[in-house]
Amino acid sequence: MKSSVITFPGSNCDRDMDVALKKFGFKNKMVWHADTELPKSDLVVLPGGFSYGDYLRCGSMASKSNIMHSVINFANSGGMVMGICNGFQILVETGLVPGVLLRNKYLEFICKNVFVKINDKQNKYFKNVDTKVLEFHIAHNEGNYFCTNDQLKEIEDNNLIAIKYCDENGKIEEQYNPNGSIKNIAGVFNKKKNVLGMMPHPERMIDTSLSGEDGSLFFKNLINNLR
Amino acid sequence: MKISAIITLKKDVLDPQGKVIQQALDGMGYKNVEEVRQGKYFEIDVKENDPNKAKEIVEEMCKKLLANLVIENYKIIGTQ
Structure with a gap:
């Protein structure tokens, strides 16, 4: 399985993602934002970080960069595109996934482990994951998911919520919502569910000595689903 | 030609x-502020x-x- 990780000026989780993808069997290539051609890929990842210094709105400038034309075409033709954290912010700015990410409700940068409940398994990202709740890491200032009422209706009618913030048992309540996101949303799909945007970082949970293993579970499952 | 534009958050957006x-304004003694956006x-x-072009x-x-029109409105407020 081949993957590509796009590096924007200011990306800082690109190499962590490279390590994670390779650890679980992907042949990964790093792709510079100014390139126009996307290498042949089964999965394209927009990594976390602070592309373009988060100027204007997080992800707004990166969403207009050269390589994104190819990424958008790839996604529209059914290709798997995953945006993590700043990558999620870039995805919403392209319009590939609905909504926007606002400043966290209590204005603080949040860096901690959280639990998320898988809301939908009818997709290649979470199909066959052998658990309902995953422990991932979040580190963001603008992760407060917001969308219009019309978008929310479309999201719920089409079951496009991927994961929701919850407690370790999967209980979804406001107190487990770290950033003020509507409906505790931590990640959403596009309509075809080939594009996933999520705030949590699975690539930070691939080693017990560092953090945890739920990211390993996610990546092992992902490559199996793509085979 | 210089064009000025302002971007504001839509009403329902927090x-x-x-x-x-x-x-902060309240703490400084400005008790009559309804809202700041x-x-x-x-x-x-x-x-x-x-100018039109x-x-x-x-x-x-x-x-x-x-x-970002999901959350913001824009307004051209002047030309000079």
Whole structure:
């Protein structure tokens, strides 16, 4: 399985993602934002970080960069595109996934482990994951998911919520919502569910000595689903 | 020709920064503030002498990049 990780000026989780993808069997290539051609890929990842210094709105400038034309075409033709954290912010700015990410409700940068409940398994990202709740890491200032009422209706009618913030048992309540996101949303799909945007970082949970293993579970499952 | 544009958050969108600014003003003794909403101001110098054309160009920029229309409104407020 081949993957590509796009590096924007200011990306800082690109190499962590490279390590994670390779650890679980992907042949990964790093792709510079100014390139126009996307290498042949089964999965394209927009990594976390602070592309373009988060100027204007997080992800707004990166969403207009050269390589994104190819990424958008790839996604529209059914290709798997995953945006993590700043990558999620870039995805919403392209319009590939609905909504926007606002400043966290209590204005603080949040860096901690959280639990998320898988809301939908009818997709290649979470199909066959052998658990309902995953422990991932979040580190963001603008992760407060917001969308219009019309978008929310479309999201719920089409079951496009991927994961929701919850407690370790999967209980979804406001107190487990770290950033003020509507409906505790931590990640959403596009309509075809080939594009996933999520705030949590699975690539930070691939080693017990560092953090945890739920990211390993996610990546092992992902490559199996793509085979 | 310089075109000025402002970007403001839509009514229903929470503006935590505006809220904190309001609290600070309140602490300074300004007890009569109903609400504060924070926005952005742009001054764009366009190589174009026709004001209508210049406005049109900046309006397109607002739609495509400067504003995210899910949460924000834009308004061209002046030419000089």
